[in-house]
Amino acid sequence: MKNQFDIKKAYYLFLLIRKSEEKIIELYNSDKIKSPVHLSIGQEAIAVGVSLALSKSDIIFSNYRGHAHFIAREANLDKMWAELYGKSRGTARGKGGSMHLNDISKNFMPTSAIVTSAIPEAVGYAFALKYKKKNSVVICYHGEGATDEGVFWESLNFASLHDLPIIFICENNRYAIYSHQNTRSINDPIVSRAISFGIDAERISGNSTEEFFKATIRCKEKIKNNSKPQLLECMTSRWQDHVGVTQPELSKEEENNIKKAIKHDDLKNLENKLSKDEVLHIKKRVNKEIEHAIKFAEASDFPRSSELLENVYY
Amino acid sequence: MKNQFDIKKAYYLFLLIRKSEEKIIELYNSDKIKSPVHLSIGQEAIAVGVSLALSKSDIIFSNYRGHAHFIAREANLDKMWAELYGKSRGTARGKGGSMHLNDISKNFMPTSAIVTSAIPEAVGYAFALKYKKKNSVVICYHGEGATDEGVFWESLNFASLHDLPIIFICENNRYAIYSHQNTRSINDPIVSRAISFGIDAERISGNSTEEFFKATIRCKEKIKNNSKPQLLECMTSRWQDHVGVTQPELSKEEENNIKKAIKHDDLKNLENKLSKDEVLHIKKRVNKEIEHAIKFAEASDFPRSSELLENVYY
Amino acid sequence: MDKNLEKKVINYGEAIYEATYQEMQRDNNVFAYGLGADDPKGHYGTTKDLHLKFGKNRCFDTPLSEDGMTGVGIGAAMAGLRPIFIHQRMDFLLLCMNQIVNMASKMRYISSGEHCVPLVIRVAIGRSWGQGAQHSQALQSFFMHIPGLKVIAPTTPHDAKGGLIASIRDNNPVIYIEHRMLYKNAGYVPTNSFEIEIGKGRVLKDGNDITIVGVSHTVEDSLRASELLKSVGVNAEVIDPISLSPIDYEIIRNSVMKTKKLLVVDNGWTRCGFSSEIITDVAINCEKITCERLGFADCPCPTTPSLEKHFYPNPSSIAKLANRMCGGNIDWSPPEVVQHEILSFKGPF
Amino acid sequence: MDKNLEKKVINYGEAIYEATYQEMQRDNNVFAYGLGADDPKGHYGTTKDLHLKFGKNRCFDTPLSEDGMTGVGIGAAMAGLRPIFIHQRMDFLLLCMNQIVNMASKMRYISSGEHCVPLVIRVAIGRSWGQGAQHSQALQSFFMHIPGLKVIAPTTPHDAKGGLIASIRDNNPVIYIEHRMLYKNAGYVPTNSFEIEIGKGRVLKDGNDITIVGVSHTVEDSLRASELLKSVGVNAEVIDPISLSPIDYEIIRNSVMKTKKLLVVDNGWTRCGFSSEIITDVAINCEKITCERLGFADCPCPTTPSLEKHFYPNPSSIAKLANRMCGGNIDWSPPEVVQHEILSFKGPF
């Protein structure tokens, strides 16, 4: 982690996510991918900005929409692809799929398909960090929909009660599947609610990688100084359907919002700040890495049937 | 319901609660009462003040600490006592006990022993009132401890989303069993949290029957005008142990608080506003009613064993 | 059954829709809610456009608050409404256990009959196509365990419709279990409103050699297995219990008295499951019956198809075990039967 | 068992305390938390003053947030701590089902062994003295149903201590079930730290005529019933399974091969319960065994003592049924046995 925003790295990670997701779309109907996928296209800036602000020892909790968080954390892309293919060299030897990625070498915890369920665990992990007097922080990514669940507020309450080192990253794309946030709560309340639960909370608009980076740096600093848990409500939008690779059925208004967002795609903004050569170099690298990952996945075997009953118990 | 505070009636109900609870203490160790009891002594002003502000058609949801709410609603005292005795003429024919009182003729709903569990039901009932275009409101009594549960916030969110006719009466006695509120959340946050969930919320200090009455009237008016759900945080204290009739093990500080509260006992304040004759008359009436209830309970039979399997299904 | 009614071939999803639509039409107190209840896909069409037809107070979306929303349904039911609470996956019921078990199931008892909770909780069981550990559980035994709850799991479109109408009209909380792999199942269904009796099972195929009892989608697989078994001369009787609580013990006892062999194929884990309940009843009440059970493998459900195919019982694993129980060749390998509904399933996820 | 260890007579509650204390001493990663964990009464003394001895980060009270607090325990366990999460009543676990079933039980599987969840969830079952419908449930079958969880329910102080230490050291989530009516039970317990093997049952009394299997407090009642049965010449074998998942099927099978009769006395409802699991295993694996079961009546628990006494199995109802199974006089009315622990129970509530 440096306090300086590294545009090249940001562009590289952003592109790696975008291209991976696009590759998934391309391959999806071939039935090679054995797992439903929740794509992150449109929301990558958050994962990239946040991840660039982290140290190796920081801990990541994410969710079923976790590809961007996984890749931005520089977790093992080969294994991620093998997992999507249901293969034994996958992050969970094919037993988890896209919704349950993990990479322990990067402190990327197994993700859950049940909304909000990993949030109290993230808080528990932060509790353990404090208990053991470690300096790391926990990053807890979640959607705005996750804040509808009561356990979200139980988690925030406990985090604030114990001053735990945790940053909640609320990715507010306004939707839970097809439900707009307004149909689930009034007054756009996430920041005000979080504050009432004793959390330092701030909204970051603009869907800019660099702004998310800076905000995360600020949070980490605040945690160091006053050890209060933090929440960033990161405004963004999801350009694909909730799940799978079909096109979403959108209202005119939402269609326009997404068009606008696409016009301001931060990937282009980052690209514009780099030289042609740099861009070309990164593009090549990204393509190569994705090709490599797909080859890795293709070459891997499916797990043997005896694995069915393995790892139920320790 | 009248908008005028009826001191005589307030004193009568208050005394009826106090004397009933004291009678329970007196009888408890005789093993006639077959049910654990959570006494309301110290908190009666809330139940009395709120109840005097209600109409017949309003709906009450309470909890395991429900004697005061039940009596203040002028629900059937004979049946309550029979229920405490485990007898077949009890409110639940002896199958519910103190923690599951109900009186459908007074719209007093069955109470629950699981903290917070009746709160979403109160909200659901309010939903039904709106659905059926009724004018009544739901009163939902609960402790401050109940606000620790996530489902409390789910309930408030839904109530505010649908503008439901409900008044949450938070009886803040600072304790959940032996846990002080400060060990469960920071910054004394109930009102601010409720507001962030879209609820009109206000704190009422002073433990005064009349103030609780006035506040409830205000809430009912606001519901009529803007149909927003309301919350009153009613500051109070519980003078007995959490459950049973033992004396609580208290810190010096809390002991002093309770001493102070006893000195300002609103029962005495009410009494002081009445003539000697009036007081005497009410005292007599209260004693008679309690005696009657106890006789009723004593005279009732235990349920027949065949009742064991009755009323499991409709 | 329903001899004089006009019938039409519709599928399971349409049957659920029809039941809901007709009941909402009949009774203003019926309303349907849940995550995505009014979304464009309308839960496999089962709630499609109900919000447009009946207004958004009678069919509405909710916040992601399963626990609270269950309580809301209970409270509304106590006030005289008849809510249908819809879940995209049965796994989400784990968030609602307190309300269902501590509140709904006991409301009548703790008020000695003063209150009742006519709430229907519709839950879909998922499987396959990578649904994995958290999106494929079938937890019927939890609800069967609890007095005060009714549980039904219809298999045919006929019973899906008649069962849902009966559930809506029932004054008790009913867990109505549907299986995603059944939505496309077609069959004759009366066009008018009708109820099946909750608590009665159905013999779907007569036979003398062995009794096979399935649950929900495994009834389908048991029927397929019975086809396989014909080729080895085994004539299986296949029973669809339809109602899991109350259970029609009689229909099963009567069948096993005849066949002397019982194979229960659960659509769920076996330990303390539906299958243990059925076998136990038979072990206690019938003499000299050979019993076996099949169900989910004793592990969470893996996503990869290479393992998932060993996780579930299937027509050929059912047939193989049934044949062995009937003294058949233990080396018999029944052919794999194509389960079209599973292969063709591509969502909506 | 533990032949060479120094032993002392202590009660069940003290055994739990001793196990916790010794483990907290041994391993800094062990901590205990839950509602009232540090309150003056310390959960029947089982956590008494631990916050003073080990500091308040190692024994602490929580907000009333059972769901969230379970997740906190899981997360802390994933980070290498060994939490003991304590509940005053098993009924409250209904609020935690999502975390226990969807998260804790599957964490290892969905990460193919990268993670484990060494979390102990201690839960007390209540009964009598008006605890009623919501404070007396015994939901062991829910947890037994789920692969990935271990479940134990010790009866003796010895097994309470050795079982808790084993649970704390186990790398899987363990549901540790204690019964409020057992806290005062006294018995010899090694003073030093020791583990029992999770998954092994124990024959508490040898006999040839019938096998009686209890669970938690009904093991006590089964022993009492076996005393009653002596008077009619029936020599019962009483088995304490101790571990409910994994289950020691062998010890039960071996016993019933000898006695040919099995009576399972559950401390919970019977449908899809512990008793159905045990009887089913025997029905499948052993020949010609007569089976019966007892358990909670098929209703919520009433508060009034006049009905509650019919809700639970008791020594004389157990003895009566066992005697009938052994061909004894069906009109035999065994005397009522005084259950001191129940009569004398007056809280803390």
Ligand SMILES: Cc1ncc(C[n+]2csc(CCOP(=O)(O)OP(=O)(O)O)c2C)c(N)n1
């Ligand atoms: C407890 C629970 N309820 C419902 C679902 C179904 N579901 C899956 S994703 C999702 C939307 C969640 O929205 P949000 O938290 O905003 O995240 P996003 O998908 O927008 O990233 C829903 C409702 C679920 N998986 N878990």
Ligand SMILES: Cc1ncc(C[n+]2csc(CCOP(=O)(O)OP(=O)(O)O)c2C)c(N)n1
């Ligand atoms: C879900 C749940 N958790 C814990 C308990 C145990 N318990 C019973 S009452 C109580 C205290 C609740 O405090 P509060 O809501 O403030 O109400 P008060 O008792 O002070 O009136 C607790 C923790 C319970 N009954 N239900």
Ligand SMILES: [Mg+2]
């Ligand atoms: Mg969203």
Ligand SMILES: [Mg+2]
């Ligand atoms: Mg309180």
